[in-house]
């Protein structure tokens with residue numbers, strides 16, 4: 001399995017998203033059997049117990065599977081964070097969380113405090129690496145300045161219909177990996193004329209071309225599916241390459257309203 005390395009931490013380049021997955025324990029188990037070695041969950045998804053169950057049921061050694069979970073934005077104050085991460089570990093029934101992310105920034109809690117608490121969880125052996133999600137360029141710079149431990153990735157919405165050049169460049173300059181969520185635009189890659197045309201040339205599907213476009217740039221992808229045949233399809237993106245002209249054609253698909261997940265979403269902090 002290809003990996004992306006950031007600050008000494010290795011992230012398998014094709015992972016499995018689990019938000020809203022039907023029967024997550026079964027899907028996670030099947031995905032790991034297919035070869036996935038990176039599973040993405042979050043406190044907010046309410047499925048950490050099933051995800052942990054799937055990891056154990058796969059029979060693959062625990063050390064070979066990277067599990068990410070995310071702290072919900074209302075629990076970023078140090079005391080809440082520490083308690084919630086211990087709860088995540090209990091739900092997952094795993095010895096350690098491989099990668100712990102801030103799910104969304106919370107302007108009410110100083111980043112130095114959240115990242116300080118996450119760093120302590122790492123030093124205490126509960127977590128192997130820490131990172132962030134949905135961070136802007138300015139927040140990334142701040143995170144990297146104030147965090148006691150290395151911040152290894154930023155998980156962001158990323159697919160052919162959205163231009164993320166600025167935040168990707170900021171990740172690169174901070175030595176961080178980019179993890180793409182909604183990498184097939186929640187299924188929107190399928191049926192798109194340009195992606196379908198390129199897919200035909202390679203004997204692949206438009207969803208696979210969307211994933212390949214990201215992977216070929218060194219971006220980690222975490223597509224989600226509740227269907228076995230699509231788990232296999234989404235995993236099979238490392239055995240072909242897009243030409244420079246194809247990469248450019250896909251790059252040109254991004255447009256102003258390409259975002260799927262509402263960036264202005266903000267939880268009720270109180």
Ligand SMILES: NC(=O)c1ccc[n+]([C@@H]2O[C@H](COP(=O)([O-])OP(=O)(O)OC[C@H]3O[C@@H](n4cnc5c(N)ncnc54)[C@H](OP(=O)(O)O)[C@@H]3O)[C@@H](O)[C@H]2O)c1
Pocket residue numbers: 016017018019020040041103133134155156180181182183184185186187188190205207208222223224225226227230233234261
């Ligand atoms: N950090 C964050 O704030 C954040 C936000 C959003 C998502 N995420 C993470 O990123 C993961 C992936 O993003 P996502 O779930 O939003 O979207 P996605 O992976 O881009 O798309 C999932 C959708 O596409 C369909 N699909 C899957 N494979 C397909 C294929 N080969 N061809 C056609 N359709 C296909 C799935 O349906 P079926 O299930 O029926 O196959 C599902 O409806 C999430 O599950 C979650 O773990 C993180």
